[in-house]
Amino acid sequence: MRALILMIAILSLLPARGSELLPKDKPIQQIVDHYIDELIKDQGAKVAPQADDATILRRLTLDLNGRIPTVAEWKEYVESKDPLKKEKLVDRLMSSPAFTRHQLEEFETMLAQPASGGRRGPGGSREYIARVFKENRSWDRIFRDLLLADEKEKGSSDFLKARIKDQDRLTNDVSVVFFGVNISCAQCHDHPLVHDWKQEHYYGLKSFLARTFEQGAFLGEKDTGVVSYKTTKNENKTARMMFLTGKVIEAPGMVPDNETKKGGKAGKKNDKDKSSPPPPAPKFSARAALADVALQSDQRQFFAKNIVNRTWHRFFGRGLVTPLDQMHSENAPSHPELLDWLARDTAENSYDLRRLTRGLVLSRAYSRASSFEGDRQPDAHLFAVARIRAMTPMQIATSLRLATTAPDQFSATLKADELDKRIEGYESASRGFASLLEQPRDDFQISVTEALMFSNNDRIQKEFLIDAKDRLIGAAQAFKDLDQAADLLLKNVLVRTPTADEKKAVVEYLSARKDRPLEALRQVVWALLTSAEFRFNY
Amino acid sequence: MVSRKMFCGSPDHGVSRRGFLGAAGAFAAMTGLDVLQSPSLAAEMKDKQKRVILLWLAGGASQLETFDPKPGASTGGPFRAIKTSVPGVEISELMPQMAKRLHHTCIIRSLNTRNGDHGSGAQIMMRGRKDEAALKYPDLGAVLARELGQADSKVPDYVSFYFATEGQSFAPGASGFLGARYAPMEMYKSMIPENIARLPGISDLDHTARADLRELISRRFNHYRTNSTLASHNEAYSRVRGLMASETLFDISKESQATRDKYGPTLFGEQTLVARRLVEAGVPFVRVGRAWWDSHGQNFETHHEMVPELDHVMAALIDDLKDRGLLDSTLIITLAEFGRTPQINASLGRDHFASAWSMSMTGCGIKGGACYGKTDALGNKVVDGEIGAGDLFATIYSALGINPKKNYYIGSRPVPLTDAHTKPVKAVLA
Numbered sequence A: 001m002r003a004l005i006l007m008i009a010i011l012s013l014l015p016a017r018g019s020e021l022l023p024k025d026k027p028i029q030q031i032v033d034h035y036i037d038e039l040i041k042d043q044g045a046k047v048a049p050q051a052d053d054a055t056i057l058r059r060l061t062l063d064l065n066g067r068i069p070t071v072a073e074w075k076e077y078v079e080s081k082d083p084l085k086k087e088k089l090v091d092r093l094m095s096s097p098a099f100t101r102h103q104l105e106e107f108e109t110m111l112a113q114p115a116s117g118g119r120r121g122p123g124g125s126r127e128y129i130a131r132v133f134k135e136n137r138s139w140d141r142i143f144r145d146l147l148l149a150d151e152k153e154k155g156s157s158d159f160l161k162a163r164i165k166d167q168d169r170l171t172n173d174v175s176v177v178f179f180g181v182n183i184s185c186a187q188c189h190d191h192p193l194v195h196d197w198k199q200e201h202y203y204g205l206k207s208f209l210a211r212t213f214e215q216g217a218f219l220g221e222k223d224t225g226v227v228s229y230k231t232t233k234n235e236n237k238t239a240r241m242m243f244l245t246g247k248v249i250e251a252p253g254m255v256p257d258n259e260t261k262k263g264g265k266a267g268k269k270n271d272k273d274k275s276s277p278p279p280p281a282p283k284f285s286a287r288a289a290l291a292d293v294a295l296q297s298d299q300r301q302f303f304a305k306n307i308v309n310r311t312w313h314r315f316f317g318r319g320l321v322t323p324l325d326q327m328h329s330e331n332a333p334s335h336p337e338l339l340d341w342l343a344r345d346t347a348e349n350s351y352d353l354r355r356l357t358r359g360l361v362l363s364r365a366y367s368r369a370s371s372f373e374g375d376r377q378p379d380a381h382l383f384a385v386a387r388i389r390a391m392t393p394m395q396i397a398t399s400l401r402l403a404t405t406a407p408d409q410f411s412a413t414l415k416a417d418e419l420d421k422r423i424e425g426y427e428s429a430s431r432g433f434a435s436l437l438e439q440p441r442d443d444f445q446i447s448v449t450e451a452l453m454f455s456n457n458d459r460i461q462k463e464f465l466i467d468a469k470d471r472l473i474g475a476a477q478a479f480k481d482l483d484q485a486a487d488l489l490l491k492n493v494l495v496r497t498p499t500a501d502e503k504k505a506v507v508e509y510l511s512a513r514k515d516r517p518l519e520a521l522r523q524v525v526w527a528l529l530t531s532a533e534f535r536f537n538y
Numbered sequence B: 001m002v003s004r005k006m007f008c009g010s011p012d013h014g015v016s017r018r019g020f021l022g023a024a025g026a027f028a029a030m031t032g033l034d035v036l037q038s039p040s041l042a043a044e045m046k047d048k049q050k051r052v053i054l055l056w057l058a059g060g061a062s063q064l065e066t067f068d069p070k071p072g073a074s075t076g077g078p079f080r081a082i083k084t085s086v087p088g089v090e091i092s093e094l095m096p097q098m099a100k101r102l103h104h105t106c107i108i109r110s111l112n113t114r115n116g117d118h119g120s121g122a123q124i125m126m127r128g129r130k131d132e133a134a135l136k137y138p139d140l141g142a143v144l145a146r147e148l149g150q151a152d153s154k155v156p157d158y159v160s161f162y163f164a165t166e167g168q169s170f171a172p173g174a175s176g177f178l179g180a181r182y183a184p185m186e187m188y189k190s191m192i193p194e195n196i197a198r199l200p201g202i203s204d205l206d207h208t209a210r211a212d213l214r215e216l217i218s219r220r221f222n223h224y225r226t227n228s229t230l231a232s233h234n235e236a237y238s239r240v241r242g243l244m245a246s247e248t249l250f251d252i253s254k255e256s257q258a259t260r261d262k263y264g265p266t267l268f269g270e271q272t273l274v275a276r277r278l279v280e281a282g283v284p285f286v287r288v289g290r291a292w293w294d295s296h297g298q299n300f301e302t303h304h305e306m307v308p309e310l311d312h313v314m315a316a317l318i319d320d321l322k323d324r325g326l327l328d329s330t331l332i333i334t335l336a337e338f339g340r341t342p343q344i345n346a347s348l349g350r351d352h353f354a355s356a357w358s359m360s361m362t363g364c365g366i367k368g369g370a371c372y373g374k375t376d377a378l379g380n381k382v383v384d385g386e387i388g389a390g391d392l393f394a395t396i397y398s399a400l401g402i403n404p405k406k407n408y409y410i411g412s413r414p415v416p417l418t419d420a421h422t423k424p425v426k427a428v429l430a
Helices: A002-013 A028-043 A053-065 A071-079 A085-095 A097-116 A126-134 A139-148 A167-179 A199-209 A286-295 A301-316 A336-348 A353-361 A393-403 A416-434 A448-456 A458-464 A472-477 A482-494 A500-511 A517-529 B011-017 B022-031 B039-048 B096-104 B118-127 B140-148 B204-222 B228-250 B257-263 B267-280 B299-323 B389-399
Strands: A212-215 A218-221 A228-230 A236-238 B051-058 B081-083 B090-092 B105-111 B158-161 B185-187 B285-291 B330-335 B357-363 B382-384 B407-410 B413-416
Touching: A028 A336, A028 A353, A053 A071, A053 A085, A053 A097, A053 A353, A071 A482, A085 A097, A085 A353, A097 A126, A097 A416, A126 A139, A139 A286, A139 A301, A167 A199, A167 A286, A167 A301, A199 A236, A199 A286, A286 A301, A301 A336, A301 A353, A336 A353, A393 A416, A393 A458, A393 A517, A448 A458, A448 B228, A458 A517, A472 A482, A472 A517, A482 A500, A482 A517, A500 A517, A500 B204, A517 B204, B051 B140, B051 B267, B051 B299, B081 B096, B090 B096, B096 B105, B096 B299, B105 B382, B105 B389, B118 B140, B140 B158, B140 B285, B158 B267, B204 B228, B228 B267, B257 B267, B257 B299, B267 B285, B267 B299, B285 B299, B299 B330, B299 B357, B330 B389, B357 B389
Parallel strands: B051 B285, B051 B330, B158 B185, B158 B285
Antiparallel strands: A212 A218, A228 A236, B081 B090, B105 B357, B330 B357, B407 B413
């Protein structure tokens, strides 16, 4: 039985034959729904209905622009009778500069993450990514730039430089970020659970990176150098330059590096001297060889599937392969054909992530409700119910500011570029507060430290609960009628039609505190901002 | 093709630890009673809950001036060794009070932890192993917060005091892959934790009412949604009021002057007294950092000043826990990132030394009076019973009744609490 399961698992990782996949010319969203619905039907699972307009608007605005919608945007969207309003919304959000800014946040986190344990750092290559996203540079090019680290591509060397002091970390981070494979186990022994990953894979990948060294402010690459390692049986081995697929590159200079042998590492003397000149380029670049082999049409499955899986995870809260760094034969994807189709489509369309993103968010699978009223919750891997996702620190901080700004600051007549400029200002102002929050990950647990901060730190009061005229509480003070005030508060924070119960609860809360109306308003807004609903992208 | 179940199903974790305290804990949780005020509840918790106070000797205390003296040897230094309440076991004369109480304590004299760097040494001694490139291990406090704490606890599960500036950055509490839920409440400056006190602008009644409104508004959203992150959000807010009530736990003016006098007026003494208040109220893990033992110069002056304080505070803590009937359920650990060289350098100092050093444990699960391992005549190397950090952690977990081989899961990968080749030192376990 075990052997059979294993065989099925291995078969599933083999690239499905092209002829079996649905045709290339179909829109991505149709393909997504075809494969997702097929498995749901197969399992006889129930499906959540499509989410309502307000939820879709909020989800898309958070996912594509990194913030909640304004009340004016909400009204316009729910009142529109245009049958193509969702496509138009997606296109509007994706053509906004806010899309690029949010994309930058997401990618910076992804690139920085493994090394810094979820925190930002220079390894996120923010400067470089910010520039190339503006010109919509393709993902394969970005990958190549980050590996080549050419100083002419300003900032592209940050990814390597942040990790060069620890080559094992560098090796594993490259593997996790670009190929979806965590091979750190294979550093010390053949992977105990995954037969794919042997020590020779780990050291094979390390061989591409081990000739790289730091000299002053620059990176250099030697023409010679091999990696040797000890097996668990204490044999000494010399690694071949081998990619994860097992493909070996016949590289020149596969001999131990002489200078290292003598005890003086190349460039070591100048290590600290930031004024030392850049070392000469090697005749053969092992890092360029890695970029080449990883993108070859018969070798690119790891690279292509990884970025598809990560993009999918971003919008669905769970990868087709999960966890994201465990792409191997014993951890089959939930939808192998879908992953293959999307990987092929993405690779053949020059790794255009905008195209992929647009297709994913236009699927019905993406637009389902996140609540499920049936009695048996379908398994998460079926994507039959939308998964709620904790907002990222920047999403929360920007949204908090937006939710606590008076609605008249965002009138329906405000031009798109003016709105964006204002929001960009909020984003800059939000960075400090965002740094106090934790970056979510799979199985994220919200800490009591966060709850205590929201409950008792005066920063919350000063940044979000002030009663200036242009802020929410200032606007609410203008209403003598508590009904109207409650309506305003609920709509501005939750950006949907409040229920009668909610309104009643808020009105009661306010009217019980008529002797201290400002405090009462603050407390209601606090309760809304700290509600589960506000904290999540649902 | 359905991928096999990859995660250990984190919603279960909360459930498995819930009910740990049985009826007493649940009752206390429901009513928000201050456990300290209710002797019968405190008594029941006493029976069941285990906890740890770690006295962290940051910078590296000398084994030769504490638990493994070498009087008369060229490396021995000026201090004598004295007899203890355990026949045949002698410790430094700088610890006369502990000498009288050594029958409660075990000493391990054979640590070889192979890392003489403050930062990575401290990480190894707090985590029991070195981090991997892509895997950050939780430290002892985080693991015990998870193993011994309650999901919906009214008190913090991991509190760490470290006021000194020296070495503060070397081993901050780290919950590693366990995540922020088990991260420590770090006390760097103030004896009262951050954000635990109500702001003056809101009354206590309104503070509670506003939390109730928050819950009411969240209820609609929680309905028909099952998700462990969502559950953690609601759980975090539900713990706020309890934690705020625990503010008094940090206030030693609630203790009698007689008790305060026993611990002494030093910062280390007062923080240790807070630690005792915390564990008594059910906090599973408290670290009290005492710095800075890094005596590269004038080792003997440094230890002449610092060891008697350690001796005094340890003795006071043992007596106090014993008086309160808590010593059997509380494990006191004294540990550093490493010890100090037997060789005395030109500045009359001792340098970093990780290959033959000592630590002690007292209380819960420990065989009092046990003395394990031996170093050679000069103290240069371990000649008997050598253990590493992993073995020490396996011993600590065993003393607390936790299986050191228990697995956590990172995706599909099982990660045992201690590495595969490690084993507990049975000789010091009760």
